[in-house]
């Protein structure tokens with residue numbers, strides 16, 4: 001294996017593809033959106049390309065305008081269990097909310113996924129930004145941002161101790177002696193806090209990875225501080241190299257204040273590539289998708305991001321910047337700023353702006369030849385902007401296939417990406433240590 005620093009590559013699967021109109025594209029398979037074999041095949045393809053993991057986003061509410069786009073959600077942990085059954089190495093990252101779940105239940109779900117997959121589970125920790133979720137849980141309103149993070153911090157302390165509550169050698173399972181478990185190595189938490197009261201211990205032995213890999217995607221001050229303290233991988237959205245470099249440096253700096261080294265956190269921006277044999281062909285492909293967008297959907301998305309409804313405005317006229325009130329941020333603060341920066345930097349028409357966001361909701365969308373995509377990936381990777389990427393194909397499966405067949409070999413030839421797996425767990429793919437239970441002492445480094 002090359003001892004050169006290697007890229008992390010995840011396949012970020014959005015049912016129907018990341019471009020909002022992907023389901024209408026001639027190369028898509030819209031009728032397979034609820035066909036588990038479609039996702040099993042995608043995972044097998046990602047595993048054949050030696051990707052680190054696949055990842056599903058999630059939220060406990062119908063968050064988008066499903067009249068015009070395939071934006072509903074299956075529950076990802078159950079879906080990943082079916083994918084685990086037909087794969088052996090690829091990591092399996094599911095999103096779950098600290099605001100709308102309870103630590104004990106979620107600890108069991110991820111412990112089951114890590115056991116059944118032999119150590120491939122990752123948890124994308126979200127506090128849930130979609131305010132409509134509150135209505136599904138009997139809350140009068142969506143908890144404010146800072147309160148969600150306060151709850152998330154307590155949540156992480158509790159769930160980490162649940163996963164640690166069986167020491168690694170607590171499970172004996174010895175029919176001869178008749179001892180199944182050494183109960184002196186199984187620990188109650190007796191946690192009483194502001195948000196949770198959890199006695200513990202967990203009702204299953206410690207998982208192969210010790211704990212699932214902690215993934216997070218915070219962007220606000222609270223989010224970044226949380227990520228610097230707990231996250232082992234961070235998903236993030238950036239349009240420019242400079243913005244990505246600034247984020248990368250900030251997180252690594254903050255991690256040091258928690259005595260965490262730079263290799264303990266992998267920073268993974270999203271990239272959504274339109275690939276063609278020439279630049280013109282790649283541009284045409286992107287135009288083909290953008291011609292399929294439906295303004296009713298796009299303007300509703302834009303309203304969620306910047307709090308302004310541009311219905312009725314001339315799509316080929318300028319974005320009315322004066323209507324965007326930067327003093328009172330709407331929606332997800334980081335996405336709000338990202339869109340306002342595009343408007344200020346590029347002065348797009350409304351149509352150009354919604355087309356810009358149609359590809360991946362504010363993530364980096366790039367059209368070009370396989371060499372150009374590989375060059376840009378290498379530049380971000382080598383200039384301190386990324387430890388790897390969440391690959392977000394505009395459409396599936398074709399958008400992933402062309403990346404795997406035409407870009408990955410170039411990265412491999414440049415020594416930037418693995419020829420083959422050297423480990424079997426997600427921690428080993430990411431080069432992360434396996435944490436020991438807090439009830440024992442040494443941190444057991446990976447082999």
Ligand SMILES: Cc1cc2nc3c(=O)[nH]c(=O)nc-3n(C[C@H](O)[C@H](O)[C@H](O)COP(=O)(O)O)c2cc1C
Nearest residue numbers: 057058095126128129217218219220223235236237
């Ligand atoms: C790649 C990526 C994936 C995300 N997936 C989800 C998700 O599945 N569910 C969710 O509620 N939020 C998701 N988010 C939003 C983040 O959890 C977070 O709320 C957002 O980046 C704003 O940061 P903040 O929480 O610090 O305000 C995602 C963000 C990124 C960049």
